[in-house]
Structures are given as structure tokens and as C-alpha cells.
Amino acid sequence: MQTRRRFKQTKTLSDRLADEAARCRAEARTLTPGRRREMLLRQARQDETAMQIEAWLRSPGLRAPT
Template sequence: MLTRRRFKQTRTLDQRLAEEAARLRDEARALPAGHKREMLLRKARQDETAVQIEAWLRSPGLRAPT
């Protein structure tokens, strides 16, 4: 049976997503207008949206009903 390789993340999900979004935007700036550039920008926007959703889910105002 195969075993999963496990490792501990050293940075939070928010940090990793924000860094990836910044990297993708930088990479897109270097490309001419076209499909590949639009896909990179789209992925960067998705990462930024994920950071916002993560922050919203962790906000103190959002709690499960008791």
C-alpha cells in the first residue's frame, strides 16, 4: 500500500495564495496581450478572492449557531 508524503506547511494558506497571486501578476506583466496572459490574471484574481473568502470565514462575526 502506498503511503502519503506528509509535510508541515510553514506559511499560512493566506500567505501562500497572496504570494502566488503576486507571482502570477508579475509573470502576466511580462507577456503580451493574449490568452496566456488572461489566464494568468484570472488565476491571480481567483487566488485573491480565495484570500478574501478565507478572511471572511475566519472573521469573529461568523460563528456556528448554538
């Protein structure tokens, strides 16, 4: 049986998502309008949405459904 390769993340999930969103937006600024640019902007929006969801899940006001 294979063992999983594990490693500790040095940055938080929010930090990694923010970095990826910024990288995608910066790369999209250098491109002309087209499919690749739209894909990068979409990925940036998805990363930002994931950051909002992650913050919501970690918020102290969140309660388990009863």
C-alpha cells in the same frame, strides 16, 4: 496500502495565496495581450478571492448556521 506523504506548511494559506497572486501578476505584466496573459490574471483574481473567503471563514463574527 500506500501511506500519504505529509509535510508541514511553513507559510500560512493567505501568505501562499498572496505570493502566488503576485507572481501571476508579475508574469502577466511581461507578456503581450493573449490567452496566457488572461489565464495568469484570472488565476491572480482567483487567488485574491480565495484569500478573502479564507479571511471570512476565520473571522470571529462568523457563526454556524442553526
